[in-house]
Amino acid sequence: xxxxIKADVLLVDDExxxxxxLSQRMEGRxxxxxxxxxxxxxxEKVKGKDFDAIVLDLAMPGMSxxxxxxxxxxxxxxxxxxxxxxxxxxxxGVEAIKAGAVDFLEKPADMNKIMEKISEAKRxxxxxxxxxxxxxxxEILQSKGW
Amino acid sequence: xxxxxxxEEEKNKKPKIYNFLRVLFHPHDFLGILSEDRxxxxxxxxxxxxxxxxxxxxxxxxxxSYFWFQQILKDDFKNQLKWELENTKQSIEFFLEERVSILRxxxxxxxxxxxxxxxxxxxIFTKFKREFPGLVDIGVIDAxxxxxxxxxxxxxxxADYSDQTWFNEIVIRxxxxxDVFMGFRKIPHFAIAVKREVPDKGTFWILRATxxxxxxxxxxxxxxxxxxxxxxxxNREGVLQTPSRFHGNVLEQYKEIxxxxxxNLSIKEAGQSEGTCDICGYAPIKNTPWILVAVIRSSPYxxxxxxxxxxxxxxxxxxxxxxxxxTIALVQTVxxxxxxxxxxxxxxxxxxxxxxxMASIGRLAAGVAHEINNPLAIINEKAGLxxxxxxxxxxxQQNREKFLSLISGIFDSINRCRTVTHRLLGFSRRMDISxxxxxxxxxxxxxxxxxxxxxxxxxIRLDLDLKKDLPRVVTDKGQLQQVFLxxxxxxxxxxxxxxxxxxxxYSKDEHFVRVSIKDNGRGIPRDKLKxxxxxxxxxxxxGKGTGLGLSISYGIVQRLGGSIHVESEVNKGTTFFVDIPIxxxxx
Numbered sequence: 245x246x247x248x249i250k251a252d253v254l255l256v257d258d259e260x261x262x263x264x265x266l267s268q269r270m271e272g273r274x275x276x277x278x279x280x281x282x283x284x285x286x287x288e289k290v291k292g293k294d295f296d297a298i299v300l301d302l303a304m305p306g307m308s309x310x311x312x313x314x315x316x317x318x319x320x321x322x323x324x325x326x327x328x329x330x331x332x333x334x335x336x337g338v339e340a341i342k343a344g345a346v347d348f349l350e351k352p353a354d355m356n357k358i359m360e361k362i363s364e365a366k367r368x369x370x371x372x373x374x375x376x377x378x379x380x381x382x383e384i385l386q387s388k389g390w
Numbered sequence: 391x392x393x394x395x396x397x398e399e400e401k402n403k404k405p406k407i408y409n410f411l412r413v414l415f416h417p418h419d420f421l422g423i424l425s426e427d428r429x430x431x432x433x434x435x436x437x438x439x440x441x442x443x444x445x446x447x448x449x450x451x452x453x454x455s456y457f458w459f460q461q462i463l464k465d466d467f468k469n470q471l472k473w474e475l476e477n478t479k480q481s482i483e484f485f486l487e488e489r490v491s492i493l494r495x496x497x498x499x500x501x502x503x504x505x506x507x508x509x510x511x512x513x514i515f516t517k518f519k520r521e522f523p524g525l526v527d528i529g530v531i532d533a534x535x536x537x538x539x540x541x542x543x544x545x546x547x548x549a550d551y552s553d554q555t556w557f558n559e560i561v562i563r564x565x566x567x568x569d570v571f572m573g574f575r576k577i578p579h580f581a582i583a584v585k586r587e588v589p590d591k592g593t594f595w596i597l598r599a600t601x602x603x604x605x606x607x608x609x610x611x612x613x614x615x616x617x618x619x620x621x622x623x624x625n626r627e628g629v630l631q632t633p634s635r636f637h638g639n640v641l642e643q644y645k646e647i648x649x650x651x652x653x654n655l656s657i658k659e660a661g662q663s664e665g666t667c668d669i670c671g672y673a674p675i676k677n678t679p680w681i682l683v684a685v686i687r688s689s690p691y692x693x694x695x696x697x698x699x700x701x702x703x704x705x706x707x708x709x710x711x712x713x714x715x716x717t718i719a720l721v722q723t724v725x726x727x728x729x730x731x732x733x734x735x736x737x738x739x740x741x742x743x744x745x746x747x748m749a750s751i752g753r754l755a756a757g758v759a760h761e762i763n764n765p766l767a768i769i770n771e772k773a774g775l776x777x778x779x780x781x782x783x784x785x786x787q788q789n790r791e792k793f794l795s796l797i798s799g800i801f802d803s804i805n806r807c808r809t810v811t812h813r814l815l816g817f818s819r820r821m822d823i824s825x826x827x828x829x830x831x832x833x834x835x836x837x838x839x840x841x842x843x844x845x846x847x848x849x850i851r852l853d854l855d856l857k858k859d860l861p862r863v864v865t866d867k868g869q870l871q872q873v874f875l876x877x878x879x880x881x882x883x884x885x886x887x888x889x890x891x892x893x894x895x896y897s898k899d900e901h902f903v904r905v906s907i908k909d910n911g912r913g914i915p916r917d918k919l920k921x922x923x924x925x926x927x928x929x930x931x932x933g934k935g936t937g938l939g940l941s942i943s944y945g946i947v948q949r950l951g952g953s954i955h956v957e958s959e960v961n962k963g964t965t966f967f968v969d970i971p972i973x974x975x976x977x
Contacts (some may be wrong), residue, residue, distance in 0.1 A: 262768045266771045269775050330761075
């Protein structure tokens with residue numbers, strides 16, 4: 245077992261069974277997991293809460309994975325999204341990365357790999373947040389020149 | 391599907407053409423050998439039909455001209471015969487007229503009383519005979535038919551002719567020519583009688599001369615005749631007046647049935663089968679009861695000059711030979727072209743079929759892989775959860791190990807499935823091709839290095855024949871190496887320990903570099919050979935091969951714009967040929 249990571253994760257997949265089991269396993273590894281079975285639901289959840297990472301299935305009925313990814317990225321550009329797919333196609337992977345996903349995993353994925361990617365995503369996110377804060381501090385420092 | 395229909399339609403068409411040809415030409419049926427190779431039999435049939443079409447008219451023309459020529463010769467001969475008969479007839483007429491004139495002259499020059507004198511008659515007879523040979527005797531007959539005076543070799547003075555037909559006739563006419571007869575003299579002869587009226591006394595007397603038949607015969611034999619021909623004279627009743635060669639002697643009946651010609655000379659033709667002559671000429675002699683007959687049996691006209699016949703024969707043979715040679719050459723070319731076109735078409739159909747099959751299998755594979763991946767993910771996660779739970783709990787210590795090993799078994803299976811589905815997806819995937827400029831030999835060597843351990847371990851001899859200075863090719867090195875790896879791997883699996891693998895590279899032509907990988911392994915049977923590029927087709931033992939290596943290789947080579955094909959003989963080995971384009975075009 246890898247070291248425990250404390251992170252808020254949102255799982256998006258149309259297969260409820262998959263969601264249930266994966267979230268249980270992730271919770272077992274100390275993550276806080278939220279799930280949604282469609283892109284629309286995920287969009288709603290993202291509005292209300294700040295996630296460290298989102299694991300998003302590429303092939304879903306209704307709003308597709310790519311579509312969901314684009315919508316989330318447009319509203320929350322600093323969210324870290326990891327794509328997951330049953331279609332092991334490089335083409336789709338490239339498309340997803342271009343659309344702003346941080347990483348790409350093929351189903352069935354190894355748990356350790358998922359954990360790795362999540363921790364990586366979290367690190368990036370922390371960095372981003374810190375940079376933002378830094379920038380804010382700088383701004384404050386510059387604007388309020390006392 | 392439409393292709394299938396087209397094939398069936400073609401199958402229906404073919405028998406129609408076959409039947410048509412069969413009706414047109416039969417030898418195909420009873421010469422069973424012809425049907426073995428349909429192109430060969432087509433050739434033979436066309437040659438036969440062509441030969442028939444061209445030779446038949448030739449033979450007809452030759453035959454017609456031959457008989458036509460014969461007919462001309464025959465007509466020519468007939469004219470010649472006619473002319474000869476005419477001549478002879480005129481000679482005989484002239485001869486007889488002359489005799490009649492002389493007798494007239496005597497009767498008008500001398501009186502009955504003068505001629506009744508034996509000495510005067512003998513004198514006339516002697517002079518007459520000297521000038522005109524053939525005269526037998528001469529006599530004076532009175533109105534009662536009694537021969538009063540006679541001069542000649544016989545004793546016929548006082549002979550009574552009153553009951554003879556010629557006498558009765560001459561009473562009415564002024565002169566008479568008798569048929570040939572034996573008479574008292576017992577030699578064939580004929581008589582010319584001239585009547586002299588004595589108007590003041592109301593009576594008449596007759597001067598009669600008999601002439602030897604031989605004189606007449608001389609004229610008849612003047613006609614130029616050949617061995618089987620016959621010329622003779624008959625009277626109106628068909629009694630022979632001169633001896634003939636084949637139709638009996640003098641005074642015998644001429645046996646051939648014929649209708650007597652009226653007055654004119656006529657040439658008649660009769661069939662050989664009727665037992666008569668080929669050509670018969672009849673020339674009635676004017677003012678006589680006689681007909682000059684020529685029977686020509688030798689048919690000299692049938693003998694067509696050798697030159698003409700040889701020429702005809704020669705020309706015919708040359709024409710036959712030439713037309714058959716030309717026909718064979720033409721047919722050879724045409725049928726070979728048809729054969730090539732057929733083969734090309736069949737190959738093209740097979741290729742498109744194969745490509746279509748591969749494409750549809752690819753789509754199917756992608757679908758299957760995707761559908762399997764999702765439940766596989768669930769199994770994976772569930773097994774993972776079980777493992778997590780077991781690892782986390784301290785209870786049920788005894789079953790823990792057992793459970794963990796079972797779960798790891800599940801993971802192994804999932805991993806195996808994963809590789810299969812991933813390769814399947816790779817099969818259908820349209821990957822981006824990188825363009826590296828590489829040396830094929832270097833790429834090959836790298837692959838071989840990779841496999842070297844296995845080769846050494848199994849004591850396999852590796853024979854490398856790599857042409858130097860091969861043009862460098864622009865292609866995807868990694869993918870091409872995967873192809874080589876697959877094929878060489880297969881070769882290693884195919885050979886026994888101590889087997890031989892030969893790898894060679896050379897320029898196939900200006901556009902392609904060819905790599906051939908040959909093993910002396912067990913080979914692939916013909917029926918299996920056509921399936922080896924299909925996905926999931928494997929001859930390896932279960933679990934060893936996925937049946938995807940060659941199909942993926944096939945796909946890669948196609949995408950690189952090259953081609954791959956295989957030749958194999960059972961127990962002798964298999965050779966794979968990979969043609970790589972020097973300038974890769976991305977398909």
